[in-house]
Amino acid sequence: MTSARSALIDLDSTPYYHCMARCVRRAFLCGEDYLTGKSYEHRKPWVVDRLKELASVFAIEVCAYAVMSNHYHAVLYVDRESCQKWSDKEVLHRWTRLFSGPLLVQRFLAGAELGKAELTKVSEFAGEYRQRLQSISWFMRCLNEHLARKANEEDGCKGRFWEGRYKSQALLDEAAVLCCMAYVDLNPVRAGRATTPERSEFTSIQERIEQWHGSEGRKQPSLLRSMKTPTHSRNPIPFALVDYFELVDWTGRAVRDDKRGAIPEHLPPILARMGIDPVEWLKTMQPEGNRFTRVIGKEASLRVFATRCEINWVHGVSASSQLFV
Numbered sequence: 001m002t003s004a005r006s007a008l009i010d011l012d013s014t015p016y017y018h019c020m021a022r023c024v025r026r027a028f029l030c031g032e033d034y035l036t037g038k039s040y041e042h043r044k045p046w047v048v049d050r051l052k053e054l055a056s057v058f059a060i061e062v063c064a065y066a067v068m069s070n071h072y073h074a075v076l077y078v079d080r081e082s083c084q085k086w087s088d089k090e091v092l093h094r095w096t097r098l099f100s101g102p103l104l105v106q107r108f109l110a111g112a113e114l115g116k117a118e119l120t121k122v123s124e125f126a127g128e129y130r131q132r133l134q135s136i137s138w139f140m141r142c143l144n145e146h147l148a149r150k151a152n153e154e155d156g157c158k159g160r161f162w163e164g165r166y167k168s169q170a171l172l173d174e175a176a177v178l179c180c181m182a183y184v185d186l187n188p189v190r191a192g193r194a195t196t197p198e199r200s201e202f203t204s205i206q207e208r209i210e211q212w213h214g215s216e217g218r219k220q221p222s223l224l225r226s227m228k229t230p231t232h233s234r235n236p237i238p239f240a241l242v243d244y245f246e247l248v249d250w251t252g253r254a255v256r257d258d259k260r261g262a263i264p265e266h267l268p269p270i271l272a273r274m275g276i277d278p279v280e281w282l283k284t285m286q287p288e289g290n291r292f293t294r295v296i297g298k299e300a301s302l303r304v305f306a307t308r309c310e311i312n313w314v315h316g317v318s319a320s321s322q323l324f325v
Contacts, residue, residue, distance in 0.1 A: 008168050008294055009136055013305050015078045016063070016171035017136055018180045018296070021144055022071035024163045029151070030202075031069025040069075043151065044202040047072050050146050052223040057094050059083030059134045061225035063177070063237055066187040067202040073184040075171070076136060077225050077237075083134045088126035095129040098142060140166045172297025172305055174238045175274045175324050180296055181237075182248050183285060189252045190287045197248050205248055212241070243270040255285050280323040291319035298324040 009017060023029050028040040047067045051074060055062050059082055064075040092105055108114060108122045132138045148161035171177045185205035188194040197205045204224055211221045220226045227241035247268040271278055284291060293315045295305055306314045
């Protein structure tokens with residue numbers, strides 16, 4: 001049953017959300033149409049480029065992404081604190097990078113002299129745009145509409161490109177963020193499109209690995225939300241980058257067809273620190289392993305979220321109690 005966004009997105013509960021959008025039947029986001037032989041692989045950079053463009057405008061950062069043949073995943077972080085610090089002028093500059101805006105706003109940004117009533121109206125526009133710039137719904141709208149228009153123009157057709165509105169999951173705690181990011185980054189490995197994370201094209205894990213090992217200073221991608229490193233401490237994703245590399249690499253090897261469910265003697269220590277059962281972790285990372293719907297988190301986090309959003313029942317409590325020990 002479809003739920004209102006207000007019941008799915010509550011920024012007071014968590015700033016982290018997993019979003020996914022899938023194409024309608026016979027529509028190709030990327031990949032190859034085996035009936036016609038036509039390739040759509042050139043569209044993958046469209047998704048990544050637009051994600052990064054929007055991340056440079058919105059008060060929303062991309063933590064993880066994966067672009068597949070008929071769908072994409074993105075883990076997003078809403079930075080409300082930074083958004084509230086932006087001046088009205090910066091808010092208007094950001095918004096008009098995507099939309100032209102009213103003539104009054106254009107005149108204000110051009111330096112025209114405005115009266116008191118006009119400045120009050122400009123301030124009202126800035127307040128409205130400030131809310132939009134921290135809205136996942138607006139972020140996803142600007143992403144999906146752009147991709148749909150571009151694909152339909154290339155295909156010479158009209159009509160629906162996405163099967164419906166995007167799906168979202170609230171990530172309520174550190175363990176949930178870790179679980180979902182790994183699930184997203186391992187999409188090509190689970191689908192048999194890549195053998196290792198570093199060969200998983202158009203994923204955030206490949207971009208992080210290439211940036212980390214390709215730079216002398218061990219840098220992180222500028223348009224992805226940073227993880228903890230010895231030199232980075234400004235409110236990053238709440239686990240260490242090198243631990244995440246080890247975990248994703250280990251998980252990717254364990255979920256291969258020839259090693260499905262294998263548990264090696266050496267387990268990534270991050271699992272123990274996050275209180276995650278390794279057997280249940282591997283079950284969750286399998287192609288059919290997504291056992292959560294609207295929210296992901298430890299059992300206590302799920303119950304708090306349900307209370308805050310006035311929801312009587314949240315799917316995934318049983319799975320949560322098994323995965324997060």
